[in-house]
Amino acid sequence: MKPGFLDKLVSRLDSVDPGEVHQLVTRLIREKGTLTKVFEALREGVIILDPESRVDFMNTAACQFFGLDPKRATGELIASQIRGLDWESLARPGHAVSRDLEVFYPDHRYLNFYLAPIEDSGAPLGHVMLVRDLTTTRAEAEETLETERLNALTLLAAGVAHEIGNPLNSLDIHLQLMGRKLRKLAAGDRGPLEENLKTARQEIQRLDTILKQFLHAVRPTKPTRERCDLHFLLKETLKLLEPELASRNIAVELDLAEFLPPANVDGGQFQQVFYNLIRNAYQALPGQNGRISIRTRFTEYEFVITIEDNGTGISPEHMGALFEPYRTTKSSGSGLGLLIVRRIIREHGGEIEIDSKENSGTRIHIHLPRGDRSPRLLASPTIDL
Template sequence: MPTSNSSFERQKLLEKLSNDEGIYSELFMEAIDGIILWEDGGNIVHANESACRIFETSYNEITKCKIEDFVVDKDKKYKEILNVLYKRGAIRDEILFFMPNGQSKILEFTMKLQSYTGFHMGIFRNVSERNQMEQELRKSELKFRRVFEGTLEGIILWDNEGVVQDVNPSGEKILGASREELIGKSLKHMMARFSGNLDEMREIITQITMNGSYEGRIQLQGKGNENKLFEYLVNYNLFSEFTISTFKDITDKVEMEERLRKSDTLNVLGQLAAGIAHEVRNPMTAVKGFIQLLENSLKKESDHDMYFNIISTELARIDSIINEFLFLAKPQAVRYMENDIINIMRETVKLLNAQALLNNIQFRTYYEYGLPKMMCEGNQLKKVFINIIKNAIEVMPDGGYITITIKRLEDQTVRISIQDEGGGIPQDKLEKLGQPFYTTKERGNGLGLMVSYKIVDEHNGAVQVESSEGVGTTFHIILPMNN
């Protein structure tokens, strides 16, 4: 190992490199990485062309310097590097170097003591661009992570095998499941967990792979086993072979849109009802009066009695339709009072029992006793029960049973279920129930059910319908116990 920076020792080094021409040309002078040889004390004794380019200086200038002359900060890290180097004899690291032309570069280096003919060797590579790219990538990843975790929409990342790789906090909240429960699970497993349609999922994946992206709506079973409607957007292989899916719960939004649509319909009906009340009722009153005069002027044994009865019945039907229009159109003077919901149902059943017996129909009732009284408008709820039970009677021409159940639910609501044994309602028609002029009966206008839906809505309740063709239909009326 040399003890000084003598020209004699440097000459010996150059002579050895010159004598070994193959190594000199191939490994040293033509190396892409910068190579520097230095002696004890840090004085540089030799450098290849790449080293001169990296350090932005000439061969004559660089051999007059020490490596530490190019180090920007001789801080704690620099001292640790020297300690490791002289303790282990070799080190690999990177620090910031300052060039004679004013540039600063991050250089990755490997240093080894007594590496060549007793001199120490360092191999240098400029990694400033790589370091900058890594910093930008980290910043980009940080931005993505902040957006990923902060967005109000749910986000799921899954790979080409359909396995969930990540889910954001909003996604956990919307689905009611933690990251630990979802990450590593397949989409098929997720769909099964949330009671989704597997065939629908396969079709979605097919569309995604064909088109690169896909958006739509899907129904899943959320927390509390409630059916939720989700709107989603999927971008296939968006980055790093991951597919990103964003989704949000639009159940409340769709319900609100439906309420607004029905509200608009009611407004139109209100205007129509006002016209009907004025334009129809006045002439109808005159017609009724003249019919009565005409009927009284003829003998009761006249053959025209049947015609008078038909005319009177149809006029009464017209008057009933007008009343239903006016109920929908005008705000009702509602007085909410404490009422026993079971007594209201008993009075309704008693009122309709005769009509049921004429049609060979019997009532089966199952009431949960001990229910507290509810704040409601008893007469309006009775109108709802009458409408639904009369519909049940009309769809059972061959007789049977109408089953009425009143039960308290866990969420402080009461469910009134009215089940018939009629022919059932096709699934594509269930969603239209409650719309004006839509009915499944031959003689009907659909206003009865619409009135019933409106009354239940005003009581902050909901109507749910279940039906199976050939089996029957069940109307569930859900009402809050404390309105």
Template sequence: MSGYKLAMPARKFTAPDAFWRSAKIFNLFRAAMVASLIVANWSLSPNLLFDKGDRISVNWASMAYLCLISGYTLCLRYRWPTFRLLLGIQVGSDILFIVGVMHIGGGFQSGIALMLLPYLAGAGLISRGSTTLFHAAMASIALLGQQGYQYFFDGGRASDWFQVAMVSSACFATAWLAHRLASYATESEQLAARRGNELANMAQINRLVIQDVSDGVLVLDELGVVRQFNQQAERLLGRGMVVGRTVLREFSPALARALSGWREGDSTLAPNPASNQRVRPRFMPVQVGSSATGTVVFLEDIERLQREAQQIKLAALGRLTANIAHEIRNPLSAISHAAQLLAEDADDPASKRLTQIIGDNTKRLNQMVQEVLDLNRRDRADPVDIRLHEWLTLFVAEFKEVEGIQADIVLECPQGATARFDEGQLHQVMWNLCRNGWRYCSQKDGGLSVKVGPTEDAWAIQVRDDGAGVSSEDMGKLFEPFFTTDAKGTGLGLYIAREICAGNDSVLEYVPVSLGACFRITFPSRPA
């Protein structure tokens, strides 16, 4: 069995749609040539093309061939039989028709043999050069057969054999040229298809890259029409841009003015009232050769840059405090202990006052160190499902006892309210919010309230007081580190609380109200 090999079946050739379309056009050319021959046969004066007796024979042959062309039209419409077989039959019939008309007209002296050349060239281009030499061989055999018949039976001249050889050579030359042109066209078509795929892939990659960058990106043509943009650009400039229709000077006059003043170095952009963002544009020209064809505009969100700079600063601060925390705490412990000893031996009020100042400030410094260290621990969350009604009841009682509060704190919480949060971290955040609220409220019954209510798909806790509230100038700075309006505060409490909430997939935000101040913690979703 090892001496036998299985023959693999040849892959069947399936002609593309372009081949069939070209064959239909070639069939129309064939019909037009035959119709022109009929018109010329009857229009020209006698004996100029055919004798009077030969005209009838040529017309009958032409009419019969037109009927055959009609049959080819049906075959091309229904694509039957195969493309190569049908094309071979058509070219063979073309050769027989032309050689037959040539024979009726007296042989090579009529000059009709030259009509074979455009048919061979057209067939070679349509078939992409795969059978052109075979078609040329068919034409040469037909010419030789006609000349042989005429020479032996019709008294043909010997000199006509030279013309047969020349026309046959022309047939092969035409076939070879068509083969080369068809090969070149095929290679060019394949190259164009590859380049088209590469361009489509590059366009897809460009779209993905543009959508993924953190800056806003606008692509403008030479007329200032938006050709491409990403979601960041839409967020910074506002919705409503349409690719190919939006004109920059109409959609964003401020950015259009910045683009106009680009060469003058003026590229600042005023805040956009619609999106409440401040952006900084950067312009890059798109050039093909020496002529500019468009502009790429990069829109940097200044607020995002400021947040990133703040994060970098805080990260560096965290690394610094991690290294020096123990070095700071050790002297603080020694100072605090020495102040306690001095307070025990102090007899006069002035000495006691000084030692108390030392103790209070060491406690404040120790609290600041602890809060700074908490910045590095905000991601160490172990969230659990918390029943807010029971948990807040115990929390409010503990808070009142530790802080020495006699007034009533309003607590409203549905029985089924739950949240997923690290219990210890939620305790820290709530303690910070309630202590700040109690410090600034009227410190009467109901001056501080804790209320739980549903949002769209989550629960939220609101801590509200009836104090003076937060000024509009300070609202944007509430959660910035080291910002405080209290001379004894560190300015880290609200910032740490917000970072802890973010580490638990929750959001801490300030809610403007008509009276007092209100902070809300929104949990991510209701636990199943």
């Protein structure tokens, strides 16, 4: 409703027939109600401000974005309702502003708002603020970017396999030939040479392992599914890691769900998932006497496996780059472990969730669907004729 129009109407009330005044007021009320319904139906947030930047109107979507009560917010300065923005610099006469905004309450959202002045014949009447939720769009953009990054890595992997894999095989063959010739020498002469040869072959094997990890991380793999006992896979993995855990005096606490149903997974791939995550957990433990807790539970729809440690945790700057290849905080790590883990879990239709705070440990949840999440067609109803 434009105040200028209302001022003109009030100034002419004396010369207007009472019946016409009634019709005008009824029309204004009806139009105001229609506009309110239109604004409430929008998914975008709508906020109307007066010239002093006080809230005149706020639709339901805007209230949900910022966690506000429209009754309490109406009449209040917008700066007191949405904190963290310099409204004096934003709400300049004659200037429209478009800005992105990240909010953490009541939900973590990425928003974009458009702030434009409302004028009547050059006289400022306030501002209108339109707010859009970009959270889903941003997530889709990040997923697209990740797909493009993995596609680029896949192309790179093909080149790496050719340019490095073949020379490594050739070197290994030549070292084997050298080893045969060394065995023909006298025992006293071949001792130092055998040590050097052993070191060279170990380094070649290490490079070959890194290459295989890289290829496994970026190449799409189709899991060979079968009914597996997740508890059995967990315990077998712990047996493999038992010497390292014992040498560090690390306690492993198991809280396993009773009567856990079999899971339709690739047992070898999921053993690799558990191996990487448990190994990451104990490597994050400072010194001796650390603790790792492993918990399983299930619902009608999914399995949830939780691996928690009381280690050093993950800093905020590293949390955003956990799944980037070759980004690692370990001096001897390849930075591919979590990338491989997430790829395997996602190929099984699941998701990995990481909750960590620096100096307070890390908790990892694996959400694995019990059934196929792909859509299915329902059978057509039978009709008796």
